[in-house]
Amino acid sequence: MRISTVTMFEQSTASMNRQQSDLMKVSQQIASGRRVVNPSDDPQAASRAVGVDQAKAVTEQYSDARVSARNSLSQTESILNSVSDAVTSAKTLLIQASSDTLSDVDREAIASELKGVYETMLGQANATDGNGRYLFGGYKDNAPPFVKSADGSVQYQGDSNVREQRVDASRLMPVNDNGETIFKSVPSGAGYVAEAKKENGDLNDGNVTFSGPQISDVKNATDFRITFTSDVAFDIETFDGTDWNAVKSESYTWESGDPAQQVSYGGVSISLEGTPVTDDSILVAKAGSEQREPDLFRTMEEAIRVLENPADTSAKKADLRNTLNTAMRDLDNSLDNVLTVRASAGARLNELDVIDSVGSNRMLNYDQTLSDLVDLDYTEAISEYSLRQIGMQASQKAFVDIKGLSLFNYM
Template sequence: MMRVSTSQFYQFSTNNMGRLQSDVTKQTEYLSTGKQVLTAKDAPVGNLSLLGFKEELMSIERFNKNITQAESRNNRQEVALSNAQDILLQVKDIVIQANNGSYSEEEFTSLSQQLNSSLDQLLDVGNTKSESGEYIFAGYQTQQRPFSIAPDNSVSYSGDNGQSDLQIAQNIYVPINQAGDDVFMQVDNIVGDFMPTYTDNLTTPVDDIDPEEPDIYVERAVIVDRETYNGAGMTPGFQFDFADDGFGGIDVTVTDANGAGAAVYGPAAYTSGQTIAFNGMEVNIDGNPLPGDQFTLNEQDKVSIYDTLKDAIDWVDAAGTNLSDPKQHQVDYNHIITQLDEAFSHITNQRAEVGTTLKTIDTQRNIALDTEVLVNSSRGKIEDLDFAEAISVFEQQKLSLQAAQQTFSQIQGLSLFNFI
C-alpha cells in the first residue's frame, strides 16, 4: 500500500483544482465570446482557414467603402450630365424661337438673355463639386475650378485630361470622375476635320441677289488621306473663292494660308453638291455662291459645347439687327442647330458611360454581399460555438471543480485526533 504524504496531497489537489479552474475559465471565455476557436491551439488546422476568412472579410469591408464612394461620385456625374442635357434642349428651343423674322428687337433681347442664363447654368454644371468639395470635371486638378468665362462669353478649361479610378474588387477599377475637356470641350465637329468661316458677299449688287436662293454651305470637310495631306506641305487656312467663269457659270479656286498665292485647287467649274478633292482632302459644298463669295476652312475636328452656346448667343444678337446677309444667317442657324444636336448626343454618350459604371458598381455590391454571406457561413462552421453543448460542458466542469474543492476541504481537516 502506497503512502501519500501531506505535501504530496496538497500538491496533487492544488494542481487538480488549478486545471479544473482553468477549464472552467476557458469555457467561460467560449460562452462569453460565442466562439469555439480563440487561439491557434484550439483548432490548429481550422485556424489557418479562419485567418484567410478574416482577411477576406476585411478586404470586402474595404472594397465596400470604395463602392459607396464610387457610387456617390458617379451619381453626381449622372445628375450633372442630365442637367446639361436639359440645358441644351432649352438652348435649342430658344434658338428655334429666335428664327422668327417677325420678332421685335425687345423679344430678341429677351431670348439672348435667356441664352446667357443657360450658358451660366452650363458653366455651373461643368464646375460641379463632389460631396468632399472636389471638382468632378477637372481631371486630376480636383482642387482647381476647371471652367471660367471671359467677358466675350468664351469659356476656357484649366483642368487636365486625367481620370481617377477606385478599386472596388480584386481586379475591378471604376472611374470616379471625368475630364471636363472630354465632356464639354471635345464634341465632334459636324462638318468633319475643319471649321468653316463664311464671308459676306461684298462685290455683288444687292439687286442681283436672289433672296430665295441658298447661300454657300459646307456640308463636309475631311482629311481622307492623312499621309498625302501632311506630305503636301500646305498651310491650314484654306480659302475658297468663287468667281464668274465668263460663260455664265461659277469657278472655285482654293488657296492655303502660306501667303504664296498659288492655288492648291482650281480654278475649276463649281457645281452645287459636288465633292472638291485635293491633297488628301475632300470638301462637299452645297448652295449657289455668287461671284466674290468666299469662305475659309481651318483645322478643327472638335468643338466646345460652350463655343456652340456662344455662337447661339451671337446669332440671336445678330438676328435682332438689320442683317447684311440674311441667307448666310440662315446657313449659320442650320449649323448651330445641328451642332447643338451633336452636343446633346455627345453628353448622352458621356452619361451612358456613367450609367455603365454605376451598373458595374451595383453588380459588384451584390457580389460582395453574397461573398460576405458565404465567407461568414464558412467561418461560422469553424469558429462559432454550439451553445447547448458548451453550456453542458461548462456545467460538468463546474461540478467537477466544486467536487474537487469540497473533497480537498474535507480531507485537509482530517487528523488522528479526530478518531481518539
C-alpha cells in the first residue's frame, strides 16, 4: 500500500488535534476546579450532581424559612415577656388597692396607674411585625385583632387559627399564637374562681363578701351558683347545658349572725360573710369553663371600674373587695397562661436551633457528595496535564520529522 504525502499530513494533523483537545480538556478542568466540566465528561456523575444541587437548593430554602420563623417567634417571645411584666405590675397594684387603709382618692390614683398598664397590654396585643402584619390576629393579620367597642370593652376581632411555616421537610411549625390563646385563655390546671354578680350581670345589692373558693375534692368539683331567695335563704344552682336549675336535695338557710358561713357543693367550698338581698348571686366556676370564660382585658376593666368609683356604701365596699379578689385570681391565671405560651415559643426557638444544626450537617453531606462527583483531584489533573503536554510536543516533533521525509533527498 502506498502512503501518500497527503495521508501523512492528515494523520499527523489529526494526531496533533487530538493531543491538543486532550490538553485543552485538562486545562479547562484545572481552570474551573471541576472534573466534570460538561455533562459528556461523566454523564452519570453529572446526573447525580443535578439531583444533589436540587436537594441543596431545597435545604437552603428551608434555612431561609427558619430565619423568618425565628424572627417571628423572637418577636412573640419578647412581647409576651412585656405582657407578663404588665400582668405582674397589675397584680401588685391590686394588692396595694385591697388595703383598707386607702382612701377613695388613693384608689383612684391606683386606677389611673392601672389604666396605663391596661393600655400597654392593649398595645402589645395589637403589635405588628416588620412587614406591618398584626402578630396575634391569626390569619386576619391586616387589621388590629383587639378593638374597643362602644361600651369601652375590648373585643377580639381576629380568628382562632395560628399561622404556620414549613421549616423542614417534615416539620410545619406554628410561628405565632393568636390573641385568644394569649389574652382569652387559661392553663388547663387553672382552679376555680368566684364572681359576685346577679344572673343578669348587674351588681349585687347586698354586702355579702366571699373568700376562696377552695377545692376539697378534685374529682367531684363542679360549677355552681349561689342565688339568695331572701335575706335568710339561698339556692344552690347547677347548669345543665341550657339553664341554671336549683338543687332541691336539701334546704339552704342563711344565718346572718355568723361572722362567716361556709358553703360547699360538689367538692368546692367558699366562705361568705355579710347581709344578702334577694336575687343577689355568687358564681363559683372553673376558670376557662363555659360559665367563666377568661378575658384578661375584662379583668382589667372590672378592676379599673371598681377602683374609680367611691366605696361609700356597704354594698360598694363589698363590690370592691369581691371584684379585687376575683381580679387577682384572674390575673394569676392569666400570668400562668402567658408564661405557658411564652415557654411554648421558647421551645419552638430551641427546636429551630436543633433543625438548623441538622440542616447544616445535611448541607455538609451534600457538599461532600457533590465534591466527590464533580470536583477535581488536582494532583491527578496536574500529572495528566504534564502527560498531555509531552504527548502534544511528541506529536508536533513527529510531524516535523515525517514531513521532512522525501525520496528526492536520496536522489
